[in-house]
Amino acid sequence: MRLLSAFLLALLASILFAPALAQIMPDHRADLSVWGLILAPIVWVALIITVYWYESRFKPAVMLGATVVLLATGLVLL
C-alpha cells in the first residue's frame, strides 16, 4: 500500500512540476515543458526515495490525500 501510494504520488508530482512552473513563468513554458519531460523520471525516483526516507511522515492515507490534491491541481491547470 505504501509503495503503491508512493509511486502514484511521486508520478503525479513529477508530471505536474513543470506545468506548474510554466504557469508562474509563461514566457519559458516551452523550455520548462522540455525540462519536465527530461526530469520527470528523475523526480519520480527522487520522490519515491524521499517517501521511504521519511517513512514516518508519509502515512499511506496522507499520500493518498496528497495524490487527490495533485490530481485537483492538474485539473485546475487544464
Add this chain to the structure above:
Amino acid sequence: MDRERTKRIYDLHAWSGVICGLFVFIVSFSGILALFGEEIAAWEDRSAYGHSLGDAQYPVAGIMEQFLAEAKTQGELLSTSMLFPTAVHPFYRGLGRLRSESGDDSKTFSRRWHVGTGEVLPAPSRALSDWLVKFHAHLMLPRTPGRAVVGLAGVLLLLSIVTGIITHRKLFQEMFTWRLDRSVRLKWQDTHKIIGVWGLPFHLAISVTGCFLGFYAVLLPVIALLSFQGDQDAAYVALVPQGPPPSGISAEMIPLDQAYLIAERRTGIAPTSVNTIHWGDRDGVYRFFYPPANKLILGIQIDVSAVTGDVVAQRLTDRGTPANRALTAMMPLHYGTFGGYWLKGGYTLLGIGLCVVVASGLMMWLERRRYGNVGRRSDRFYAFLGRLNAGVCTGLCLASVGVFYVGAVTTPDLAVTGWSFFALWGLTVVWGLWRPNPYRTTREILGLSSLCLTGLPVLVLVQGQELGLSLLIDGQFHPGAVDIAGFSAGLAGLIVVLFLPDQRPADKRAGQR
C-alpha cells in the same frame, strides 16, 4: 546516518531489484545487440554482398525525382528522405512516410538504388536486425505503450542505482575490493559492487536516457496538455519548432546534385541524408543532415533553398537553449552514436557489466536467503528461483544468438524470427527449471551460445557467401566485422565458460543431488 532509514532504503534496493531484476536484465541485454542494429542489417543483407561505394556515383537528382513520383502514387506523402551511400549501406536509399488508410498513423515506402548505375535493387531483408532493435525499443508491443514499459525498466534501474549509492557508503573502498577466495556470497557481493561502482556513470546515463526515451511519447501529450491548456498543436509547435507553411505558389526546383554540392562546399564534408520540404513550392527546401561529429547532438542540419540554392539555415540543434540541447543529447547518449566504434565497444563492455551487476544482485539475494539466515521460505522455493534465474538469463543469450541462424534455414521474416526467439528462450527456461543445478545450466547454455557465436562465419560460408576476412580484404567492413566480432565474442565466451564453476563451491546440498 540513521540505521533504520538506511535499512529501509536497502530493502527498497533489494526488493525493487529482485522483483524487476530479470526485466531490467532483459532490457539491458537486448540493448547491447540493439547498439549494432545497422551493422547486423548489413550482415544479414546477403544480396548486398559485393557492393561497395566505388568511385563513380550516379547522379542523385534523377533518382530523387523518380522516387518522389513513385511515392506519390502510393498515397499522401508526409515526408521523404534520401540517404546517401555510406560504408555500412553502399546504396542510395529513399524513404517516404505516407499517411495510412486510417489516418492515425503513418506507413513507410522505401527503395534503394545501385550507387554506380542507379538501377533499382531488391528490398533488403532486415528481419533479424529489426527484431533485435525493436525488441529492445518496445518489446514488440504496440510502439507507445511498449516504449513506456521499457522506460519503466529505466526507472527501476535508476531507483536501484540511487538506493544502491545511498546504502553503500564506502564506494571508493568497494572499487578495489574483490575477494574471490572467500565465501560464495562474498564473491557475488564483491562482483556486484565492483562492477556496479566502476560502471556507475554509464549506468546512470543509460537509465536516465532510457527513462526519457521510454516515457517521451506518453509524457509529451500530458505535459503539453497541462502547460498549453489543452492546445496540443500549440504545444507541439513550441516544443518541436516547425518551419513556415508552403506558400502555395509553384516553382521550379534546382537539381538535388547541385544543392548537395552547395551543402558540401559549406561544411567541407559530405552529408549523410537529405529531406525534401515543400517540394515543388516556392518555399521548397533541401534539408541536409550531417553526422554528429563527436558532439552530443542528433546531427547538424543545413537548409538549402530548392529554388535559389542559398543556404537559408544552419544549426546544430533546432533551438540553442540548454533545454533543447539536453533534449537532443538524449538519443545519442543512449545509443552511443556520437562517437565511433571504440565508443560502441565501450558501451558493449559496460552493458555486459550492467547485466552482470543485475544477475549478481539476484544471486546475492538468493544466497542470503537460501544459505544465510534471512530466508523465510522453503529451500525448494529458493532453489526454484535460482533455476528460473539461470534459465531466463542464459536463455536470452541463446535466443539472441539463435535468431542469427533462423534466417539461414528459413525465409527471413519478422514473425518467424520472433517466434523462433521466444521458442528458443522458452525451451531454455524449461531446461533451466528441469535441471537441478543452475550452475551447470549456466555453463551449458552459455557454452552453447558461445559456440553458436563462433559459428557465424561458418554459417555465411554454408550459404555460399564469402568469409568475413575476405569481405574485409575486399573493403566490405561491416558484414566482415560482424563475422569476426561474433567469432571473437564466442571465443571469449568459451574461455569464460571454462572458468565458471560446475556447481556451487562448497555446496553440500547441491552436491548431494
